[in-house]
Amino acid sequence: MDMRVTDGRHPALTDPGRYFVDQPAQSQFNVHRDLFRDAELFELEMAHVFEASWVYLCHESQLRSANDYYTTHIGRTPVVVLRGQDGALRGFVNACPHRGTRLYTARQGNAQVQMCPYHAWCFDSAGQCVKIKDQPQAGYAPSFGRQSHDLKPLGRLASYQGFVFGALPADVPALADYLGDARFFIDTFAQQSAQGMEILPGEVSYVFRANWKLQVENTMDIYHLTTVHSTFAKIVQQRGAREAAAAGADKVKAVNLGALAGQEQGTYTFPHGHTVFWGTDPLRENRALWAMRPDLLDRGVDPQQVEWMFRPRVLNFFPNIQFVDSACMQLRVIRPLAPDRTEMTMFCLAPRGEPAAGRRRRLRQYEDFFNASGIATPDDVACYEDIHAGGLGDAHSEWIQGFARGMDKVIAGPDSHARDIGIRPLESCSGVEIQDETVFRGFYREWLARMHKAGGAQPAQAAAGARA
Amino acid sequence: MTNVELLDQAQRLLFDEAAALDQRRWDDWLALYTPDCEFWVPAWKSEDVPTADPGGEVSLVYYDSRAGLEERVWRIQSAAAPAHRVLPRTCHAVHNVRLLGSNAGSLTVHATWRVDSYKEKAASSLFGFYDYLLTGQSGAWRIAKKKITLLSDCVPSYFDLYQV
Numbered sequence: 001m002d003m004r005v006t007d008g009r010h011p012a013l014t015d016p017g018r019y020f021v022d023q024p025a026q027s028q029f030n031v032h033r034d035l036f037r038d039a040e041l042f043e044l045e046m047a048h049v050f051e052a053s054w055v056y057l058c059h060e061s062q063l064r065s066a067n068d069y070y071t072t073h074i075g076r077t078p079v080v081v082l083r084g085q086d087g088a089l090r091g092f093v094n095a096c097p098h099r100g101t102r103l104y105t106a107r108q109g110n111a112q113v114q115m116c117p118y119h120a121w122c123f124d125s126a127g128q129c130v131k132i133k134d135q136p137q138a139g140y141a142p143s144f145g146r147q148s149h150d151l152k153p154l155g156r157l158a159s160y161q162g163f164v165f166g167a168l169p170a171d172v173p174a175l176a177d178y179l180g181d182a183r184f185f186i187d188t189f190a191q192q193s194a195q196g197m198e199i200l201p202g203e204v205s206y207v208f209r210a211n212w213k214l215q216v217e218n219t220m221d222i223y224h225l226t227t228v229h230s231t232f233a234k235i236v237q238q239r240g241a242r243e244a245a246a247a248g249a250d251k252v253k254a255v256n257l258g259a260l261a262g263q264e265q266g267t268y269t270f271p272h273g274h275t276v277f278w279g280t281d282p283l284r285e286n287r288a289l290w291a292m293r294p295d296l297l298d299r300g301v302d303p304q305q306v307e308w309m310f311r312p313r314v315l316n317f318f319p320n321i322q323f324v325d326s327a328c329m330q331l332r333v334i335r336p337l338a339p340d341r342t343e344m345t346m347f348c349l350a351p352r353g354e355p356a357a358g359r360r361r362r363l364r365q366y367e368d369f370f371n372a373s374g375i376a377t378p379d380d381v382a383c384y385e386d387i388h389a390g391g392l393g394d395a396h397s398e399w400i401q402g403f404a405r406g407m408d409k410v411i412a413g414p415d416s417h418a419r420d421i422g423i424r425p426l427e428s429c430s431g432v433e434i435q436d437e438t439v440f441r442g443f444y445r446e447w448l449a450r451m452h453k454a455g456g457a458q459p460a461q462a463a464a465g466a467r468a
Numbered sequence: 469m470t471n472v473e474l475l476d477q478a479q480r481l482l483f484d485e486a487a488a489l490d491q492r493r494w495d496d497w498l499a500l501y502t503p504d505c506e507f508w509v510p511a512w513k514s515e516d517v518p519t520a521d522p523g524g525e526v527s528l529v530y531y532d533s534r535a536g537l538e539e540r541v542w543r544i545q546s547a548a549a550p551a552h553r554v555l556p557r558t559c560h561a562v563h564n565v566r567l568l569g570s571n572a573g574s575l576t577v578h579a580t581w582r583v584d585s586y587k588e589k590a591a592s593s594l595f596g597f598y599d600y601l602l603t604g605q606s607g608a609w610r611i612a613k614k615k616i617t618l619l620s621d622c623v624p625s626y627f628d629l630y631q632v
């Protein structure tokens with residue numbers, strides 16, 4: 001069966017390039033405001049960005065036992081990941097083939113057989129239909145027996161280092177090729193414990209009133225840290241002062257943004273729209289992982305990998321998953337709901353077997369910064385909601401020109417840091433105080449390539465940009 | 469002291485706290501807590517089960533002293549946090565207050581709550597349960613522990629401590 005999202009329901013844009021001015025030779029990159037507010041465009045990007053290739057689904061630690069399941073979405077499509085009796089993970093559209101009733105309603109659970117609540121067709125944990133209620137005398141035509149009644153499989157499902165990705169179509173690149181050299185940075189998350197990583201219990205979610213791409217921008221944005229998070233930075237400083245006064249009362253030891261600002265930082269742009277930003281933390285002994293550092297080296301983890309584990313890093317994998325490690329590790333999964341509404345689900349990721357004191361501190365660092373009830377993330381959310389209330393509300397404004405920082409510093413290919421660790425980004429930008437914005441282009445160029453692939457014409461100007 | 473009198477004293481403290489938050493009398497609010505108080509809003513492990521162990525599971529908010537609350541108050545008043553540029557008007561409704569236990573130095577109290585927030589011409593609400601441990605002596609209780617179970621945990625945008 002062809003799983004492709006066809007263009008019949010959502011015809012491709014005739015000219016997606018009209019949303020961008022991308023002229024590297026003139027150091028010019030602008031984005032049109034309609035990219036964030038057009039309702040028709042939203043449906044197209046669900047079809048061609050989210051439903052046309054790999055998206056992140058879940059972590060293997062969320063399905064540890066046979067018959068465990070986990071529900072999520074690929075774009076607008078409800079999806080369930082199942083661990084079969086044979087231990088294999090499989091992904092399916094979470095809908096009964098009979099009339100389409102949603103089959104798994106809980107976020108996660110365990111079911112050897114799942115019965116549809118409507119007419120009681122039953123499915124095993126490999127997605128096979130094992131029972132059709134009252135079948136013998138029902139008068140089904142012979143053709144019914146020749147049809148498959150199993151769950152509709154995803155085109156592809158694959159894991160990298162325990163992180164599970166799925167795609168609706170089958171004709172997508174191998175996952176390792178899709179993630180490319182940016183895998184180095186996933187390894188800096190995944191290799192922190194010989195026993196592997198786990199998602200800690202307690203999922204946090206919120207729905208914000210802004211376009212999903214504004215949140216992605218925020219994730220790639222170093223420039224905002226010292227303004228948006230100034231109260232966070234001051235609170236961390238005050239805690240430090242209290243600690244000095246009370247000899248060790250700062251049990252959180254959050255990341256000190258003030259100390260990061262003068263240090264070397266940089267960005268990498270990888271094929272397929274993945275981006276990384278990294279910094280230098282002069283207080284890395286405050287990280288919960290510090291206590292495990294000797295074990296990491298003893299275990300033979302590449303010393304370069306270990307060094308990079310202590311750099312603040314933000315990884316954005318196109319289109320829907322972000323790995324953040326500023327103080328502690330966080331996974332953020334984006335689910336766009338409407339042009340101006342996005343659901344964010346967040347997870348605290350930790351090395352298995354971590355000492356209890358480090359685990360406790362990791363949790364406090366996570367809640368402090370990342371929660372929608374914390375003292376940093378709410379300020380990010382307020383800013384991109386204010387973009388909707390501001391520039392996007394101006395029906396007559398057209399171009400956003402907020403992508404200029406670093407334009408004269410960005411280089412094609414790897415910088416010296418990238419060469420040291422043997423990765424080949426498309427573009428690199430590093431230094432002190434640059435707070436680079438060129439990395440946004442990599443995300444938008446992939447967005448544009450997806451739209452073109454869906455059938456849009458390729459204007460010469462955008463093509464020139466994509467090759468630069 | 470009868471249980472009716474103790475319940476009345478506990479209710480009065482809960483209502484005082486609600487009023488201090490709704491009226492933005494932050495210092496009065498802080499004064500209701502002991503310096504080594506525990507302030508905890510668990511997250512949820514599943515549809516039915518909140519997290520139970522702040523040492524190993526994610527919380528929405530967890531502080532093991534009043535310092536965390538003081539940081540929040542400083543932040544709200546700093547006028548530098550984008551999330552607090554306009555403070556929502558809030559209205560705490562605290563109801564079904566029950567005295568679950570008492571001894572010479574402490575009271576255990578359960579209540580249900582709903583906080584309506586209103587900002588930029590839009591209303592939203594959060595709701596759940598409170599579990600308090602009050603310590604001190606009759607007539608002068610302070611909050612030693614407060615656990616806020618937030619039932620509506622997929623929140624609109626973000627929230628702060630005055631909205632739960």
Ligand code: FES
Pocket residue numbers: 096097098099100101116117118119120121
């Ligand atoms: S819809 Fe599932 S059995 Fe009918």
Ligand SMILES: [Fe+2]
Pocket residue numbers: 218224225228229376380
């Ligand atoms: Fe931020």
